[in-house]
Amino acid sequence: MTETVAPEPTPEQAALFARVRRMMLIAGLTTALAVAAVLIAVGYRLFRSGESAVLTDTTAMLPKGARILSTAVAGDRLVVTLDIAGVTEIRTFDARTLKPAGKLKFANEP
Known part of the structure; x- marks a missing residue:
């Protein structure tokens, strides 16, 4: 070749x-x-x-007569919607520590 x-x-x-x-x-x-x-x-x-997630036992005190309307998870927050004597309130908590992160109240205009 x-x-x-x-x-x-x-x-x-x-x-x-x-x-x-x-x-x-x-x-x-x-x-x-x-x-x-x-x-x-x-x-x-x-x-x-x-x-591992931190295990916490927490008791959140609600005002007398308050009702929990709904709960949800949004990102790293736990969102709780409350009805307190006809006023709607949204409370948010840190999902890991369950510490309060914020509060939003809704009220009707007079």
Whole structure:
């Protein structure tokens, strides 16, 4: 069989090959860095989500005659809608610690 012999590259071609190799090396390193960053972010999120929630026993005192109309979870907040003597009130609590986060009252205009 006959072998095909590639001619020696010209100086311009050699410079072009070197430039392409350098660009491919940069692209490969950039890709490796991006993949490492994603893996680190995913590992961090998995590590942080593994923390156990703090168990709390809390009793929230409601005004006399108050009724709970509804409860909901919004993000990291627990939302409780109350009816207090005909006035609607929304109370929010931190879902992790159950500490009060805010209070919103609704009243009719006179």
